[in-house]
Amino acid sequence: MRKKRLLIVLCTYVALLLSFTACTYDYFEDETNYMVFVPEVLERTVSDCRIMVYDEAGTLVNARYAAAPWEKDARMNIGQFCFRLPPGGYKVYCYTNTDSLLFVEPESLETSAFRLKENSFGVLGYAQPSDVFFQKLTPTISEAGYLYTDTLCAERYTGRITVRFKDFPGDVSSIDKVQLSAVCAPTTQFLKNDTLTSCLTENDVMFHLDKLPLQQTPGILEVDHRYLPTVDDGKVLRLTFTFFDSSGGVVNTLPVEVSERNTGVPLRLLHGKRLIIEIDSYTVVKISVVGWDEDIESGDTDME
Known part of the structure; x- marks a missing residue:
């Protein structure tokens, strides 16, 4: 290729x-x-x-x-x-x-920026970015x-976060859709700052609802979403996954904080990178930082 x-x-x-x-x-x-x-x-x-x-x-x-x-x-x-x-x-x-982005105030580099568009699910929040x-x-x-x-x-430019649930607390076979609510997710990028993002408000939420992806590994439930790069501002990106069955009933709701396991310090998602968070039942057991198309085995950083 x-x-x-x-x-x-x-x-x-x-x-x-x-x-x-x-x-x-x-x-x-x-x-x-x-x-x-x-x-x-x-x-x-x-x-x-x-x-x-x-x-x-x-x-x-x-x-x-x-x-x-x-x-x-x-x-x-x-x-x-x-x-x-x-x-x-x-x-x-x-x-x-850039179809997922809204460019604003382009006349001056001091104010020129793009931000995520509002989601189309009828819920207050911003849409998942495209692969920019x-x-x-x-x-x-x-x-x-x-x-x-x-x-x-x-x-x-875009980063991604993959969450893998082992021993998922619920009937995986009944899951039809997964909903993501990401609090403190970056929503705005000033052009002059390259990849240092910001939020319009302190509690910006990125929201996404879609079919559960086809699962590749037996015994592991995996979800994967795209995000704007995060910044080192002391705020923890808080993800909440809600899993629905085909009738719309909730199978389970699981919160995940994007932070170091032992210290609680927020983890940054850099542009073009991938965070892989492994969870056994309700407990985070491993976090890895790898390239966009890499997996844990070939990753450059492993946070045990």
Whole structure:
């Protein structure tokens, strides 16, 4: 898969170079002098892409947004997000898969932020984030009549928490749906703070209700959700899982605090990371910090 993607990017680069030499007029007809190439748009592996350009004073000078099915703009259709910028230094914020986010007050970098949308379940709270990727670029435009190009190499912004229940106190076979209520979950990200999030209120709640995922390991009930990265603010992220049967009856309700077992100190969920919390009946027995797609066996940190 990696080799295939590298081949696609290489072929795209060749096509870009040919277009620059053979069709320069097409690009500079509108005085385009800065372009962000997004391979994921070309490959159709993301749902949307948003790029916001701020000057040295922190003022939004340009922005581009495109979403599937991508037909509205010929250049963005092949992953080319083009801008005309005066000479100077810039901060360029790039995000993909932003359908779960609401961008607010973008005119100034000081106030520009995105936050989780309200959930659609009729319960007060915010929705689970999508699998967001991001990158901040810092180009300097200095030469007139020259096309500066950056290629997006985005990293995963969202984190995930997996909770595994061993000897679950209840009839697992009767469970149809699982509801998550996450108190003190981050809901807001100011662009200038990169991945240091905040909350709109002290007790922001992220809420999600869905079918119980297909269970992969006999004797283990596992639930997994996505979150914005958390911060070291002394507040413990408190998760409450309510399990329902097919008729809507409650099978069990189990609280889980995202904190160290012995000290109660809050645990941080960093961007692109995964926390795995193992619970035996009602007792937390192990917490591991691993990469997004890793499991405990290959994890980089183990908190016993």
